[in-house]
Amino acid sequence: MALETRSEYKLPLPPMRGPAADFYKFCKAHELRFQRCAECGTWRHIPRDVCAKCGSFKFEWARSSGKGKVFSWTVTAQPFLPQFAPMVPYAPVIIEMDEGVRMLSWLTDVKPEDLQLGMRVAVVFDDVTPEVTLPKFKRAVSQ
Amino acid sequence: MESLKDKACIVGVGESAFTRGSGKTELQLMLEASANALNDAGLRPHDIDGIVGPPLGASAEHFAANLGIENLRYSAYVQMGGASPVVALQSAAMAVALGVAKHVLVPCGWNGYSVMRVSSGGGGGRDSAPPGPLGGTIGDYYMPYGAIAPVQWYAWIATRHMKLYGTRFETMGAIAVNSRTNAQLNPHALMRGRPLTIDDYFKARWISYPFRLYDCCLETDAAGAVIVTSSERARDLKRTPVYISGVAEGHPYPADDIPARPDPFVIGLTFAAPKAFQMAGITHGDIDFAEIYDCFTYVVMLQIEALGFCKRGEVTDFVTPERIALGGELPLNTHGGLHSEAHVWGINHIVEAVRQLRRECGERQVKDAEVGLVTGWGDFGDGGLAILRR
Ligand SMILES: [Zn+2]
Numbered sequence: 001m002a003l004e005t006r007s008e009y010k011l012p013l014p015p016m017r018g019p020a021a022d023f024y025k026f027c028k029a030h031e032l033r034f035q036r037c038a039e040c041g042t043w044r045h046i047p048r049d050v051c052a053k054c055g056s057f058k059f060e061w062a063r064s065s066g067k068g069k070v071f072s073w074t075v076t077a078q079p080f081l082p083q084f085a086p087m088v089p090y091a092p093v094i095i096e097m098d099e100g101v102r103m104l105s106w107l108t109d110v111k112p113e114d115l116q117l118g119m120r121v122a123v124v125f126d127d128v129t130p131e132v133t134l135p136k137f138k139r140a141v142s143q
Numbered sequence: 144m145e146s147l148k149d150k151a152c153i154v155g156v157g158e159s160a161f162t163r164g165s166g167k168t169e170l171q172l173m174l175e176a177s178a179n180a181l182n183d184a185g186l187r188p189h190d191i192d193g194i195v196g197p198p199l200g201a202s203a204e205h206f207a208a209n210l211g212i213e214n215l216r217y218s219a220y221v222q223m224g225g226a227s228p229v230v231a232l233q234s235a236a237m238a239v240a241l242g243v244a245k246h247v248l249v250p251c252g253w254n255g256y257s258v259m260r261v262s263s264g265g266g267g268g269r270d271s272a273p274p275g276p277l278g279g280t281i282g283d284y285y286m287p288y289g290a291i292a293p294v295q296w297y298a299w300i301a302t303r304h305m306k307l308y309g310t311r312f313e314t315m316g317a318i319a320v321n322s323r324t325n326a327q328l329n330p331h332a333l334m335r336g337r338p339l340t341i342d343d344y345f346k347a348r349w350i351s352y353p354f355r356l357y358d359c360c361l362e363t364d365a366a367g368a369v370i371v372t373s374s375e376r377a378r379d380l381k382r383t384p385v386y387i388s389g390v391a392e393g394h395p396y397p398a399d400d401i402p403a404r405p406d407p408f409v410i411g412l413t414f415a416a417p418k419a420f421q422m423a424g425i426t427h428g429d430i431d432f433a434e435i436y437d438c439f440t441y442v443v444m445l446q447i448e449a450l451g452f453c454k455r456g457e458v459t460d461f462v463t464p465e466r467i468a469l470g471g472e473l474p475l476n477t478h479g480g481l482h483s484e485a486h487v488w489g490i491n492h493i494v495e496a497v498r499q500l501r502r503e504c505g506e507r508q509v510k511d512a513e514v515g516l517v518t519g520w521g522d523f524g525d526g527g528l529a530i531l532r533r
Contacts, residue, residue: 012286020283074298075352080291092290094402102402
């Protein structure tokens with residue numbers, strides 16, 4: 001799906017602010033990490049300041065297994081921004097990680113028409129610019 | 144316990160012209176709609192002493208300055224996207240029921256075609272996240288993967304529903320065709336004179352699966368306004384009062400991220416619906432018509448389940464062209480909705496419900512309409528429900 005050349009990556013990048021900057025900083029090191037409450041152990045994503053389960057402000061960035069499954073998706077045909085015109089159709093896919101959290105991403109090796117609920121996937125890292133790495137997923141045939 | 148049931152009435156409704164290119168500011172459009180609502184109510188501008196301001200485009204104080212309201216006693220805002228106008232009714236009803244204000248104006252409008260066109264990224268070729276409470280989630284986690292527009296976010300819920308429950312495109316198409324059919328009977332509808340068939344629906348291009356072109360609402364420059372007062376005061380005014388019998392708001396959890404929801408089909412309306420029905424003291428069988436926020440066809444279906452008209456997963460069987468048609472068991476979006484009348488953030492759904500209950504709808508009048516409901520849906524699934532009666 002990466003049609004664009006890396007030197008002229010034109011798609012929107014995360015602004016690298018607040019806790020999102022921490023999330024993507026780990027991605028740049030090719031580590032998928034999510035916040036996990038240091039008191040009760042509950043995983044969470046998107047990042048939060050407080051554990052919604054127990055109220056603790058303490059958390060760690062815990063390493064994910066990188067494994068999950070397809071929860072849902074859309075297949076976008078209309079380029080809502082001009083820089084997506086060369087990409088359509090593309091599929092923003094919700095992945096449910098084995099840790100329980102869900103995140104939005106792309107699958108790198110699955111055609112939109114082949115997507116299925118529950119399809120097993122594993123994280124890969126796409127260094128889209130020298131500064132930013134986006135976590136993406138490929139199909140995992142087995143555990 | 145104290146209840147808002149029937150404590151407040153809608154006594155005036157109005158709209159601006161519905162266009163694709165207004166050449167006016169949002170405030171001008173909303174003032175035009177407000178003037179029409181005041182005229183409808185038989186009130187003068189400075190009779191207004193409360194304003195639940197719009198979620199964008201102007202502040203309550205802008206309205207006060209233009210309308211000559213020297214003593215604005217109540218102002219508030221509801222930031223729930225397209226659910227804002229319906230939920231504003233709750234705020235307005237509380238204000239007039241407690242005597243905080245006497246006549247509350249609820250305006251809403253935008254240049255959804257000429258300025259904030261969603262189909263081209265929200266206007267101006269924007270490539271950063273929108274302002275507002277959801278901008279963080281969108282900019283940080285959705286936009287890098289090209290999930291920029293509401294049609295894409297709601298599609299995640301729709302896709303899963305279709306795969307789990309066998310929800311059919313035919314049902315989505317039936318909702319689109321129904322709206323367009325009703326619009327043919329509405330002189331204000333932008334799509335009057337442009338009928339739609341189910342074949343047209345299926346032949347149209349994809350926008351974002353599972354949504355095709357006619358699953359999507361219009362993009363319109365338009366505004367609407369309603370005026371709320373106490374039920375005592377309403378009896379002195381010239382129009383048939385329309386009572387706010389039940390009203391409630393609800394928020395999905397978490398409201399600022401769709402993927403994280405434990406259950407993606409639990410939306411704001413899931414929480415609001417039982418409260419509003421209980422307040423009104425009615426059952427689903429008492430509802431004579433439903434004006435359901437229709438940004439996208441499936442979003443109507445999701446709300447029909449959340450309202451409790453059918454069980455989860457059954458909406459595709461519940462919604463038949465016959466049931467939702469004028470003259471059917473549950474006439475739906477009798478004005479044509481956001482899909483075929485105009486996209487006015489759902490305040491046009493409130494306006495239509497009031498006109499139906501006042502029996503002013505001519506060819507599209509629901510016979511003997513006594514009770515109707517209006518929903519709002521906004522942002523990532525915020526919801527509101529108003530049950531109105533004459
Ligand atoms: Zn905790």
